Amino acid sequence: MSQRKEERGAILRRRTKHEDDLPDEVVLDILARLPVKSLLRFRCVCKPWYSSIANPKFITTHLLNHNHHHGYVIHIRWNIPKPSSGSSPSSGQVCTLTCDGTYETVSEFRVPFTFQSGFPYVGGSCNGILCFTNYTTPGSNVVYLWNTSIRKFKRLPDNQFPNMIFGIGYDSQNNDFKVVGISRTFAKSKRPPEVRVYSLNSDSWKRVELGISLRPNVLYYDGNYFKALPFVSGHLHWMFKMSGGQERHSTHMLLSFDVNSEKFKQLQLPDDEGRGSCEMKFITSFKGKLALIKFESGAQPHGTLCSIWVIREYGVIDSWNKLCVLSIENFNFCISFTKDGLLLVQKGPLLVSTNGEIERKYKNVLIDPETLHEKEIDNEVDYRFDVAAYMENLVLLDGANVVSY
Amino acid sequence: MKFCTVKQYFDDENNNNVTNGIATTVIPLPNKHLKIKANNKEMEQYEQELLRNVMPQELTKLILAANYLNFKEALDFFCRTVANAIQNKSVDYVRKFFGLESDFEPGEEEKLCKEFAWSFEGVDED
Numbered sequence: 001m002s003q004r005k006e007e008r009g010a011i012l013r014r015r016t017k018h019e020d021d022l023p024d025e026v027v028l029d030i031l032a033r034l035p036v037k038s039l040l041r042f043r044c045v046c047k048p049w050y051s052s053i054a055n056p057k058f059i060t061t062h063l064l065n066h067n068h069h070h071g072y073v074i075h076i077r078w079n080i081p082k083p084s085s086g087s088s089p090s091s092g093q094v095c096t097l098t099c100d101g102t103y104e105t106v107s108e109f110r111v112p113f114t115f116q117s118g119f120p121y122v123g124g125s126c127n128g129i130l131c132f133t134n135y136t137t138p139g140s141n142v143v144y145l146w147n148t149s150i151r152k153f154k155r156l157p158d159n160q161f162p163n164m165i166f167g168i169g170y171d172s173q174n175n176d177f178k179v180v181g182i183s184r185t186f187a188k189s190k191r192p193p194e195v196r197v198y199s200l201n202s203d204s205w206k207r208v209e210l211g212i213s214l215r216p217n218v219l220y221y222d223g224n225y226f227k228a229l230p231f232v233s234g235h236l237h238w239m240f241k242m243s244g245g246q247e248r249h250s251t252h253m254l255l256s257f258d259v260n261s262e263k264f265k266q267l268q269l270p271d272d273e274g275r276g277s278c279e280m281k282f283i284t285s286f287k288g289k290l291a292l293i294k295f296e297s298g299a300q301p302h303g304t305l306c307s308i309w310v311i312r313e314y315g316v317i318d319s320w321n322k323l324c325v326l327s328i329e330n331f332n333f334c335i336s337f338t339k340d341g342l343l344l345v346q347k348g349p350l351l352v353s354t355n356g357e358i359e360r361k362y363k364n365v366l367i368d369p370e371t372l373h374e375k376e377i378d379n380e381v382d383y384r385f386d387v388a389a390y391m392e393n394l395v396l397l398d399g400a401n402v403v404s405y
Numbered sequence: 406m407k408f409c410t411v412k413q414y415f416d417d418e419n420n421n422n423v424t425n426g427i428a429t430t431v432i433p434l435p436n437k438h439l440k441i442k443a444n445n446k447e448m449e450q451y452e453q454e455l456l457r458n459v460m461p462q463e464l465t466k467l468i469l470a471a472n473y474l475n476f477k478e479a480l481d482f483f484c485r486t487v488a489n490a491i492q493n494k495s496v497d498y499v500r501k502f503f504g505l506e507s508d509f510e511p512g513e514e515e516k517l518c519k520e521f522a523w524s525f526e527g528v529d530e531d
Contacts, residue, residue, distance in 0.1 A: 021504060022465055026472060026484065033488035040524040044496050044517045047508050151523065404520060 028052065032061045036149045036392045054398045060175055063127060066392045069100045069339045073130065073148055074379065075111070075122055075386040093120065096379070097148070097390055100339070103366075103377040112153055112405040113144050121386055123179075124167040124228045124236070128391030131168035131179055135226065138163045143179055145200070149392040154402045159205050162194055165222055167229030169236045169259035176201040177395065178259050180208075180236055185221045188214040197262060203400050212255065212266050218244050223252055223282065228336070228386065230285040233314040234259055237267075237290060239283045252281065270309045270320035286310050286337045292320070293334060293343075304331035306343075308369060324369045332362060336387050342366040344377075344387065464490070465502075493529045 022030075031039065031053065039062070043050045052058055074096045093111040098104060111120070111132070118136020123143070125131065132144040141161040145168070146153040156179060164181035171178055179198040186193035195208045214220065223241035230237050235256040242251055254267040270292060281294040290311040298305040308323040328345060335344040348362030362382045366375045396402050464487050471479040491499055500506065507514060518525065 022468060023472065026468060026480075027503065030484045030488050030491075033485060034492055037524045038492045040521040041496060041528070042499055043521065044509075044514055045499055045503075045507070046505050049505075050517070 028058065028061075032058065032065050035066075036394060039394065040150060053394070056175060059394045059397065063393045063395070067127070068391070069389050070149075070392055071100050071106060071390045072098050072103065072338075073388045073390045074098060074381065075120075075130075075132075075388070076381055077119060077121055077384045077386065095148075098379065103379055105379065109148075112146075112151075112403070113155065115142055116140065121226045122228050122388050123165070124169075124231060125388035126168045126170050126177060126231050127395065128389065128393045129168065129177060129395055130388050131166060133164075133166045136163070141166075141181075143181075143198070145177070145179070145396060147393065147396045148390060150394060150397060152396045152402050152404050154396055154399065156198055157203070157205060159196060161196065164194070164196065165224070165229070165238060167231065167236045167238070169231040169234070169257070171199075171259045172234065173260045174199075174201065180257055180259075182210070182238055182255070185219065186214075187219045188216050193220070195264075200395075200399075208262055211264055215242070218242050220253060225280065225282055227282050227284060228388065230283055230290060231259070232285050232288065232290045235314075237283050239281070254283065268317060268320070270322065271318075272322065282334075284336055286323075287339070287341045290314065291323075291337070295331070295334065298327050300327075300329070302330050304328045306331070306334070308343075326367060326369060326372065328367070333384065335364075335385065338366065339389065341370075342368055346381075348382075493527070495528050495531055498529075498531050 031042070031049075034042070039053050043053050076094050076096075093114070094108060095111060096108050097106045099106055113132075115134040115136070117140050118134035120132055120134045123131045123133040128147065128149060130146045130148065132146060134140070134142060139160050139162075141164055142158065143156040143166055144153055145156065161181060163184045165184050166179055166181040168177060168179050170176075177200040179200075181196045183191075183193045183195075185191065193210045193214075195210050196205050197208050198205045220240040220242055223239040235258055237257070238255045240253045240255065242253060252269060254269050256265050256267050257263070258265070279294055279296040281292060284291050284293060286308070292309040294307045296305050296307075297303070304327070306326040306328055308326070309320045310323050312319045312321045326343070328347070330347040330350060332346045332348045335346065337343055344364065344366055346362055346364050349360035350363070352359050352361045364377050364379055364381060366377060367373070464483055468480065468483045468487070471483055491502060494502075509517070
């Protein structure tokens with residue numbers, strides 16, 4: 001966010017003071033309650049309003065007033081091309097904006113930027129700012145920050161990144177957004193991990209030490225399967241899988257990054273999570289808390305067992321709580337939790353016969369972990385997709401290299 | 406508490422910020438608030454009733470009164486109402502409402518309007 005001089009005095013009135021004029025604090029109070037569309041338009045009212053609306057303090061106050069879900073942005077990733085057609089990964093990236101709760105489509109829009117290579121996915125989102133990155137060959141990682149509510153995006157300065165996993169978090173002490181990347185694969189001495197931290201306030205990257213002792217002869221690699229990295233309790237989290245090494249006690253490593261202090265810590269995983277090898281686990285957020293989801297084959301032929309753990313109290317040892325174990329039929333992949341704690345999963349493929357032709361159908365379902373009630377959502381997405389919370393805010397309103405569309 | 410300023414106001418003969426009409430609107434609010442504290446919906450309905458016949462411009466006077474009386478709940482409510490009232494209005498309407506004039510150079514304003522063209526869609530007619 002750009003630095004602006006604090007304007008003093010009668011900043012919002014331009015003619016001679018009238019008895020009936022509202023005091024500045026009151027006018028700002030009113031403005032901070034308005035939706036972003038109104039504020040963008042009202043920047044044209046007069047020069048003091050133009051700069052007040054882009055003032056970092058105002059942006060923060062506005063964010064606090066609008067710090068609730070307005071809906072979700074669904075980003076449809078590169079679909080596996082059907083045999084007859086070929087589609088390039090970076091074209092046709094469509095996003096839909098959907099309502100909270102029902103997931104009904106409100107509008108559709110394209111991703112306003114493209115990646116030259118690899119496939120794009122949402123690395124994380126924070127206060128409505130989406131962090132887009134691409135999985136590709138080393139050296140070609142690009143990161144974009146996108147504020148869908150004001151139609152602005154910013155390509156972060158290029159850096160010869162090794163292939164990295166990026167996430168985004170908010171530094172409350174400095175009122176700053178930070179994007180953090182860790183090497184997707186690393187090993188103690190042969191391939192030491194690299195860490196890069198980007199600060200929006202300074203619009204620059206810097207290197208940071210991981211500072212975690214790594215096991216010898218172990219290869220650490222991405223364990224979160226291109227799911228958005230959870231930003232919870234002021235910390236960003238990564239999950240790495242481990243292979244090699246002599247100890248068979250742990251197969252995964254959970255790392256946390258304190259966005260304020262910029263320090264890493266290794267976190268404990270739940271004790272009772274089992275050691276099965278045919279399993280997939282990843283971390284995500286559940287109602288503002290860190291959660292671990294594990295999938296393994298269930299008893300029935302098409303059944304998958306899904307176990308969910310949630311951290312009861314962040315920072316406290318042994319605070320993992322097993323929430324539930326769900327049995328899901330025809331499970332294809334898991335997306336994320338809604339703000340109300342429903343698990344969004346994709347089921348399929350189900351072979352459906354329409355007019356004599358066999359089609360493979362997928363359906364997207366919301367599962368309530370407590371009641372086990374399932375509800376299909378009507379969004380007709382057959383491909384892998386990311387879901388990010390849509391929140392109105394003015395971050396990226398003014399700044400270097402910010403593009404409007 | 407809230408009532409000290411009210412007494413002071415009535416004692417202060419030089420104060421012409423608050424007219425009779427406003428006194429009847431703002432002053433009863435604290436009592437009503439205490440009575441239906443927990444019930445938000447009832448409060449909302451009461452407030453809608455109160456302001457149904459008040460023109461947006463009158464709200465400015467109400468806000469000044471609430472501000473002077475340091476009556477936070479009323480101020481919050483009035484600001485919320487103004488925000489709802491102006492949210493979909495044009496730039497000109499808002500200028501008139503707050504008594505502001507454009508101080509942009511001739512071409513500047515047009516350039517700005519173009520940059521955020523989409524935010525001008527679906528705005529209420531003046």
